[in-house]
Amino acid sequence: MDILYKVFIDPFMQMGGAPDLLVQTLWEGLVAGMLYALIALGFVLIFKASGVFNFAQGIMVVFAALTLVGIYDLLRQWGVPSGWLAAYLALALSLVVMFGLAFAVERVMLRPLVNQPDIILFMATFGLTYFLIGFGEFVFGGNPKRMIAGELNLPSGAVEFKMAGGFVSMQKIDIAAVLIVSVMVGALSFFFQRTRIGRALRAVADSHKAALSVGISLNQIWVIVWFAAGVVALTTGIMWGARSEVSFSLQIIALKALPVLILGGFTSIPGAIVGGLIIGVGEKIGEFYWGPLLGSGIESWLAYVIALLFLLYRPQGLFGEKIIERI
Amino acid sequence: MLGLKNVKTTMIAAALVAGTVATSLPATAQESIYVPLFTYRTGPFSGSGIYIAEGMRDYLEMLNQRDGGIGGVKLALEECETGYDTKKGLECYEAVKDKKPVVINPWSTGITLPLIPRASVDKVPVLSMAYGLSAAAIGDTFPWIFNPPATYWDGASMILTYIGGKEGGMDKLKGKTIGYIYLDAGFGKEPIPLLEQMAKDYGFNLKLYPVAATEMQNQSSQWLNVRRDRPDYMVMYGWGALQPTAVKEAVKIGYPMDKFVSIWWPSEDDAAAGGPQSKGFKALNWHAVGDNFPAIADIKKFVTDKNLTQTDKSHIGKVLYNRGIYNSMLIAEGIRNAQKLTGKKVITGEDMRRGLETLNIDAARYKEMGLEGFAGPVKLTCADHNGHFATYMQEWDGSKYVKVSGDIKPNMDKVSPLLNAAAKEYTDKAGSWPRRTEACDKAS
CATH class of the missing domain: 3.40.50.2300 (Response regulator)
Known part of the structure; x- marks a missing residue:
């Protein structure tokens, strides 16, 4: 009986007894969920365009963030005064680097592998991962670095408000993260749904051959999509880096995108967002209210349990396309 | 362009050099x-x-x-x-x-x-x-x-001795809550048997907050638990990215940093991660800085x-x-x-x-x-x-670690029987x- 009480009654009593903690947990879940969604978005963009699960998305986050911080340091060494000017210049140059990476990936990796089975392209992204790890360590070193959040005019400090005898604290950087991610998702959705290039991308996703037959350049689309994934990676790197530090351990965070993708489907931008939020809020609530029953530290696997539960009812994910194969 | 003859010559020369290096290696190894x-x-x-x-x-x-x-x-x-x-x-x-x-x-x-x-x-x-x-x-x-x-068991006992000293004696630990945040791996789990035994012996509550390696930079849930449980002291056994993130999260929830004590691994960068508010964060050490x-x-x-x-x-x-x-x-x-x-x-x-x-x-x-x-x-x-x-306690003053205690000896009365x-x-x-x-x- 005691265990039934602890599982089914006590957590809800806690929620009612301390609503400030419930709101705080929901907020933390929302922020984490938005950031997971951002990582998942990087995977979805590339999967939609090429059917490839980009294993390198995690290291692209690290590489993009290190590039930003590295260029900023370089600019300071060259005499550009510290502050917003150097930071935004570094941001612009980082975007150029991410475009260069997208171009190089298309030329060196994707183009020679056209018409190869998807698994070959998937394995190629493994190669890209290890190349970026080695290249990143060679250029930037293994030392963790401080994200230039202040220089980019991202806010610091917290907003606190009282609630039911307690308080809810929201970090300004987290509020900024939620806003930036929302704008970014909106812009990407508009780009891919309403523009000519977006329609071309969806055509490529449906069929490479059909897209080629109506004059869509596969290579151009791939560069655009990999660049978009690079921009997403840079944004993710800035936001996660500001919460912790910029180091190679950030690539592990990308693992969080897997349950989000299982849940939301590999081809859906709204799926990535909704999946991210369900996973983010679900794991925080689960860890906070039910975690202590299992010795805490359950969120590293809880996300997968949540995703698997959804899969029982929707194997294609919440927003994934239902694939019917006739035999 | 190298001719075939040149290639052959080069290969023979390379083989000779390789042979010479190979035969000279054991001699070098003997002398070092x-x-x-x-x-x-x-x-x-x-x-x-x-x-x-x-x-x-x-x-x-x-x-x-x-x-x-x-x-x-x-x-x-x-x-x-x-x-x-x-x-x-x-x-x-x-x-x-x-x-x-x-x-x-x-x-x-x-x-x-x-x-x-x-x-x-x-x-x-x-x-x-x-x-x-x-x-x-x-x-x-x-x-x-x-x-x-x-x-690590000595370290845990020394941290508890330090905390006991702050409270006015080990008997004052009775009824207190001590939180333990750690890397959920062999290293972080190592002192748990000692902490559990000492919790029984001195009557304090031990709360465990494991952090998986995959969650090192995503600790907000664990620190929400800390905020709810309100431990009187937090003890950390962390490494790598776990440490700066923990310091940041502790600052974020407003945990009193002078009650946040670590084993001997945090660097200056780790302590500085929380900004000026991480002043007071403590860690054991046994050598000079x-x-x-x-x-x-x-x-x-x-x-x-x-x-x-x-x-x-x-x-x-x-x-x-x-x-x-x-x-x-x-x-x-x-x-x-x-x-x-x-x-x-x-x-x-x-x-x-x-x-x-x-x-x-x-x-x-x-x-x-x-x-x-x-x-x-x-x-x-x-x-x-x-x-x-013995070790000593050092405290982060916002720019460097400073020594804030004399020698702290391990509690061998408790550690020795458990070690055996x-x-x-x-x-x-x-x-x-x-x-x-x-x-x-x-x-x-």
């Missing part, structure tokens, strides 16, 4: 002492690992450059990158084993644990300096493992100024850089001791074990080494491979754990 260094300058834990690797290598390289090695024999140094990954660490061990290393420094509790049963078979001493299996301090059971100057020592001046003169290292000069004198120096100082003294005991210049792993078992570094010896006042005396014996030496029990449990589980056959030296 091979010291592999397991390091991690890359990967998720490089934030901690780089400092250690730099200090460890620079000190030994300085001995090579300044003194021509130890006892006239050069040290053959070779780093093996483990990335703090147990699998890679074991690959490193297999790669260096046949080159007759005199000591292995795993620099990971996860790597140390599987090496414990292998070391005695391969006759290679393992120096897990202040990490690894706490029970390995018992030399009679683990003749090949050394973990001076204090075990700073570069005001003749030996470190020699490192600069003979190694860094000559660009014989990858070391970032701003790292010299930082807490984990000096930790690396301390580690290498133990290696160097073990080798010197072994040379003295055996009369040999080029020693073996077996000789090194004897050298470490008779290690006796007093204040006078520290002065001779150019490290006067760097750390407390170290004396190991055949039976005691750790020493269980753990050693017995280890050997019982192992099935046929060999009895110690290695003789003890007189000095030991």
Whole structure:
């Protein structure tokens, strides 16, 4: 009986007894969920365009963030005064680097592998991962670095408000993260749904051959999509880096995108967002209210349990396309 | 374009050169002492690992450059990158084993644990300096493992002694709540049996907050738990990205930083991660911070100024850089001791074990080494491979660590029985754990 009480009654009593903690947990879940969604978005963009699960998305986050911080340091060494000017210049140059990476990936990796089975392209992204790890360590070193959040005019400090005898604290950087991610998702959705290039991308996703037959350049689309994934990676790197530090351990965070993708489907931008939020809020609530029953530290696997539960009812994910194969 | 004849000539020449190098290698190996260094300058834990690797290598390289090695024999140094990954660490061990290393420094509790049963078979001493299996301090059971100057269990007991002192006595811990946030791996789990026992003995509540390696930079849930549970003190056993993130999260929830105490691993960067509000954060230490020592001046003169290292000069004198120096100082003294005991210049792993078992570094010896006042005396014996030496508490003042306590001794009344029990449990589980056959030296 005691265990039934602890599982089914006590957590809800806690929620009612301390609503400030419930709101705080929901907020933390929302922020984490938005950031997971951002990582998942990087995977979805590339999967939609090429059917490839980009294993390198995690290291692209690290590489993009290190590039930003590295260029900023370089600019300071060259005499550009510290502050917003150097930071935004570094941001612009980082975007150029991410475009260069997208171009190089298309030329060196994707183009020679056209018409190869998807698994070959998937394995190629493994190669890209290890190349970026080695290249990143060679250029930037293994030392963790401080994200230039202040220089980019991202806010610091917290907003606190009282609630039911307690308080809810929201970090300004987290509020900024939620806003930036929302704008970014909106812009990407508009780009891919309403523009000519977006329609071309969806055509490529449906069929490479059909897209080629109506004059869509596969290579151009791939560069655009990999660049978009690079921009997403840079944004993710800035936001996660500001919460912790910029180091190679950030690539592990990308693992969080897997349950989000299982849940939301590999081809859906709204799926990535909704999946991210369900996973983010679900794991925080689960860890906070039910975690202590299992010795805490359950969120590293809880996300997968949540995703698997959804899969029982929707194997294609919440927003994934239902694939019917006739035999 | 090279003609076929030229290609042939080149290949023959290359083969001759390769042959010459191959035949000359054993001779070189005979004239040097091979010291592999397991390091991690890359990967998720490089934030901690780089400092250690730099200090460890620079000190030994300085001995090579300044003194021509130890006892006239050069040290053959070779780093093996483990990335703090147990699998890679074991690959490193297999790669260096046949080159007759005199000591292995795993620099990971996860790597140390599987090496414990292998070391005695391969006759290679393992120096897990202040990490690894706490029970390995018992030399009679683990003749090949050394973990001076204090075990993780000693560390946990010293933190509790410090907290008890702050509260006005250990009896005042009764009814308090102490939170323990840790890397959910072999290292972080290591002190839990001791903490649980001491919670029973002193009547405090112990709350565990494990952080998986995948969640090191995503700890908000655990710190929400801390906010709810309101522990009177927080104790941390962290490494790599776990530490700066924990400091940031503690600041974020407004946890009083003067009640946040860590084992000896946080660097200055880790403490600084929380900004000005992380002032008051505390960590144990047992050696000096700073570069005001003749030996470190020699490192600069003979190694860094000559660009014989990858070391970032701003790292010299930082807490984990000096930790690396301390580690290498133990290696160097073990080798010197072994040379003295055996009369040999080029020693073996077996000789090194004897050298470490008779290690006796007093204040006078520290002065001779150019490290006067760097750390407390170290004396190991055949039976005691750790020493269980005192540490002190250091506090982050916003720009550097400052010493805020006198010597804190481990609570051996509590630690010793548990160590003995753990050693017995280890050997019982192992099935046929060999009895110690290695003789003890007189000095030991």
